[in-house]
Amino acid sequence: MKPVIDLKLCKACNICVYICPKKCYSKGADLSEIGYFAAVVSAAEKCYNHNRDGKMICELCVLSCPDQAISWHPETEEEKRK
Amino acid sequence: MELFEFYRKDRWPHVFCPGCGIGTVMNCFYRAFNELELPLDKTAFIGGIGCSSRIPLYINSDALHTTHGRAIAFATGLRLAKPELKTVVFTGDGDLGAIGGNHFINGCRRNVDMTVICINNNIYGMTGGQASITTPHDYQSTTTPYGNKEYPFDLAEIAVAAGANYVARWTTRHVHELTRSLKAALQKKGFAFVEVVSQCPTNFGRRNKMADPTQMLEWFRQSSVRRDKTKAAEVDHVDLNLAGQITIGEFVDRNRECYEELIGVGKHG
Numbered sequence: 473m474k475p476v477i478d479l480k481l482c483k484a485c486n487i488c489v490y491i492c493p494k495k496c497y498s499k500g501a502d503l504s505e506i507g508y509f510a511a512v513v514s515a516a517e518k519c520y521n522h523n524r525d526g527k528m529i530c531e532l533c534v535l536s537c538p539d540q541a542i543s544w545h546p547e548t549e550e551e552k553r554k
Numbered sequence: 555m556e557l558f559e560f561y562r563k564d565r566w567p568h569v570f571c572p573g574c575g576i577g578t579v580m581n582c583f584y585r586a587f588n589e590l591e592l593p594l595d596k597t598a599f600i601g602g603i604g605c606s607s608r609i610p611l612y613i614n615s616d617a618l619h620t621t622h623g624r625a626i627a628f629a630t631g632l633r634l635a636k637p638e639l640k641t642v643v644f645t646g647d648g649d650l651g652a653i654g655g656n657h658f659i660n661g662c663r664r665n666v667d668m669t670v671i672c673i674n675n676n677i678y679g680m681t682g683g684q685a686s687i688t689t690p691h692d693y694q695s696t697t698t699p700y701g702n703k704e705y706p707f708d709l710a711e712i713a714v715a716a717g718a719n720y721v722a723r724w725t726t727r728h729v730h731e732l733t734r735s736l737k738a739a740l741q742k743k744g745f746a747f748v749e750v751v752s753q754c755p756t757n758f759g760r761r762n763k764m765a766d767p768t769q770m771l772e773w774f775r776q777s778s779v780r781r782d783k784t785k786a787a788e789v790d791h792v793d794l795n796l797a798g799q800i801t802i803g804e805f806v807d808r809n810r811e812c813y814e815e816l817i818g819v820g821k822h823g
């Protein structure tokens with residue numbers, strides 16, 4: 473699975489950037505529709521849950537994100553090859 | 555149940571400031587509640603006044619938004635009138651420990667069957683950052699411009715001394731441990747108290763050189779000490795709590811008779 477940030481919810485606190493042990497997130501540079509420099513998932517392929525058929529090893533980011541902005545989505549075929 | 559079946563999606567984005575720890579507690583609570591497969595329509599949520607106490611308004615269930623400090627009193631009444639309902643209280647350090655201090659102590663003493671979750675952000679967040687009964691010694695707030703000269707209450711130790719059946723303290727930097735304790739608290743018969751030391755970047759962090767919420771999380775990580783280890787180190791809990799260290803862990807897990815049993819309202823919601 474891969475983490476996806478909902479741009480309508482992220483308030484750019486960057487807790488995900490701090491908390492992720494695999495450095496999957498980085499600070500954002502683009503202003504979102506709701507007025508924040510939303511964080512970005514810059515290295516989803518490094519996540520502990522990458523290519524694990526839905527098995528969750530780590531969920532520090534999802535449990536920590538104060539704005540419920542991160543959710544899990546299946547990888548595309550191309551992403552699976554990463 | 556999906557996250558946004560449990561919470562009211564139409565109210566998102568919620569009102570809490572960027573990086574506020576309240577949202578993290580909401581994640582862990584949802585996770586615990588959902589993993590236990592508890593029925594939402596048989597659970598009532600009660601909050602007092604404050605940012606922390608607003609959580610019930612976001613949950614897709616019946617909620618009581620009560621007067622400041624009185625959530626436990628309302629919840630006690632609800633338990634006795636409708637013992638088939640599970641009762642969960644969300645409260646803050648000011649709501650629970652300051653104006654509501656006596657309700658808190660007596661709720662523990664009676665050991666009323668409810669789960670009480672206190673988000674301790676060491677400050678009155680909602681009203682602009684006045685010192686609370688848990689503001690650490692020498693830290694800044696709007697009402698302590700020379701630093702807080704008082705020493706903080708230790709809410710978890712008070713709950714232990716007053717008789718609660720389950721007591722734990724974690725921080726928002728300990729999401730997995732917190733989720734486990736919330737599960738234990740929800741299953742406990744009697745008064746179950748979980749204190750979560752949490753960041754209020756706007757009104758606590760900003761005045762204490764930790765405006766960035768991640769600085770507060772790092773502070774929690776570095777100053778947290780497991781309770782079993784602190785005993786060995788012989789530290790003075792009250793003096794050092796938060797100013798020097800945050801004692802975390804399960805404080806007590808016991809099975810005293812709860813209030814409902816004592817007065818003959820038997821059913822455990």
Ligand SMILES: Cc1ncc(C[n+]2csc(CCOP(=O)(O)OP(=O)(O)O)c2C)c(N)n1
Pocket residue numbers: 603604605606607622645646647648649650673675677678679680681686
């Ligand atoms: C009877 C009464 N006194 C005072 C207030 C003002 N007031 C509102 S919230 C609050 C403090 C809340 O602090 P806390 O419980 O720590 O919540 P936080 O906002 O920090 O989460 C106070 C004093 C009030 N609403 N009612």
Ligand code: SF4
Pocket residue numbers: 477481482483484485486487488489510511536537538539540541542
């Ligand atoms: S933790 Fe959540 S709200 Fe904060 S930056 Fe990351 S996605 Fe955005």
Ligand code: SF4
Pocket residue numbers: 475491492493494495496518519520521530531532533534
């Ligand atoms: S699940 Fe863990 S490893 Fe994966 S993105 Fe989140 S914090 Fe990083």
Ligand code: SF4
Pocket residue numbers: 569570571573574575576605606675679680753754755756757758
């Ligand atoms: S004032 Fe503090 S406690 Fe209230 S929402 Fe903002 S950060 Fe959270």
Ligand SMILES: [Mg+2]
Pocket residue numbers: 604606646647648673674675676677678679686
């Ligand atoms: Mg508070």
